[in-house]
Amino acid sequence: MRRYLLNVSYLGTPFRGVQRQVGVTESSRPDDFETVQGQIEYALKKLRSINEPATVLSSRTDAGVHALHNAMHVDLERNGDTPHNPTTISLCLNQYFNRNQIPIRILSTYLVPDSFHSRHNAISRTYLYRLIVIKDDTPPLTKHLPVEEYGRSLFISSSEFDFEKLKEASQLFVGHHDFRTFMHKSNKLPDLITRKVMEKCEVYETRPFWSVPHAWPYCVNGNQEDYIGYNIVLKGNGFLYKQVRRTVASLIAVAKGIVTAKDIKFMLEIPSHQSWNPKIKTVPAHGLYLCEVAYSKEDRDTFKEQLED
Structure with a gap:
């Protein structure tokens, strides 16, 4: 064996x-x-x-x-x-x-x-959430949603989306925290360890996947300049059930002015299902990617890609 x-x-x-x-x-x-x-x-x-x-x-x-x-x-x-x-x-x-x-x-x-x-043996896991913001309040279904991003990213409409507030709030998650508030409450394991280390929580602007300029003259109610893509990257030693999606949802809520950074701090400092802010709606799964499961160099040195003679 x-x-x-x-x-x-x-x-x-x-x-x-x-x-x-x-x-x-x-x-x-x-x-x-x-x-x-x-x-x-x-x-x-x-x-x-x-x-x-x-x-x-x-x-x-x-x-x-x-x-x-x-x-x-x-x-x-x-x-x-x-x-x-x-x-x-x-x-x-x-x-x-x-x-x-x-x-x-x-x-x-x-x-x-x-x-x-x-x-x-895994020492860390890295997740990516792809978000595309339509820079006005037009409902997404009335805009041109490129098929390249269908089922791959979350589209939202917001003329008030504040990228700087989102970046500032993202740093609240970095470090050693009890993330019980951000765990879906359907997980009722009493002995579950909810204190985790978040090594990275970064947000940066990126280009959307699509790059077909000749298609845009035929789009209805939409131009390529109407969209901004964002990558939200989270790296940690482990994540709770739906923790990543609820973290992303919290950051989006801050950027849209639905909640504040103080609300995020409260949820981190008072870890409880009762601390979750009901104004925040968990983002859907289709924008989420598991990017990397990392192992130590000592483990990697034992991996053999082919049989030895």
């Missing part, structure tokens, strides 16, 4: 989330084609290993959330005890996903020590 680390990317739109949701018993592991994990485990069966492939996720993402990089490990046993070549695993899985038009790709596969754990 050998352990492998799979680095994966996917579009979350067609999935119910990354984690398999079909019940599992010791005697059977039914296929779950509506989750990323289920699809990957089914594709791993194409390798014809002796054992049933069961992956372990480094990070869970909700339905509709995308990943530029997520990671998982899996133990595989092959006839004759000869390890699978990591490159062959990537090729086999990507051929299956491409042939069946499944928006998952294996970025790389590594042979790793049996003691390596994709979740426990």
Whole structure:
């Protein structure tokens, strides 16, 4: 039995989330084609290993959330005890996903020590939320919304959007805080550790994905100059359920003048579900990307991309 680390990317739109949701018993592991994990485990069966492939996720993402990089490990046993070549695993899985038009790709596969754990060994995770602001109060559906950004970014309309206030408020989240207020209250685990370290919370202006100038003369009620794109980047040692989306929602509310930086400070200093400001509405999943799951240099030095002779 050998352990492998799979680095994966996917579009979350067609999935119910990354984690398999079909019940599992010791005697059977039914296929779950509506989750990323289920699809990957089914594709791993194409390798014809002796054992049933069961992956372990480094990070869970909700339905509709995308990943530029997520990671998982899996133990595989092959006839004759000869390890699978990591490159062959990537090729086999990507051929299956491409042939069946499944928006998952294996970025790389590594042979790793049996003691390596994709979740426990991760030292940080980085998320990106893409926001596009229409610079007036015209409802988004009456403007031209480029198809390149459909299901990839959140569009909002606001003539009062204050980027400087957003940047200032973002720094309130950096450091060691109890983020219980920003955790979705459906998570009722009494022993859950809600104190986390936020290493980075940055916001910067960026260009939208689309770059087709010849299309704009044909757009109705919309010009390319009417839109401003923003990337909101959060990096930490771990995140609570919906913490990123509620953090982004809070920053947008500050920029729009719905709440103030003092309201954010209150929610951080008085960590409780009752402290959440009801004026803030959680942003949808489709603008969120898991960008990176990071491991220490000591761990990375043990990764083997191909079999040694």
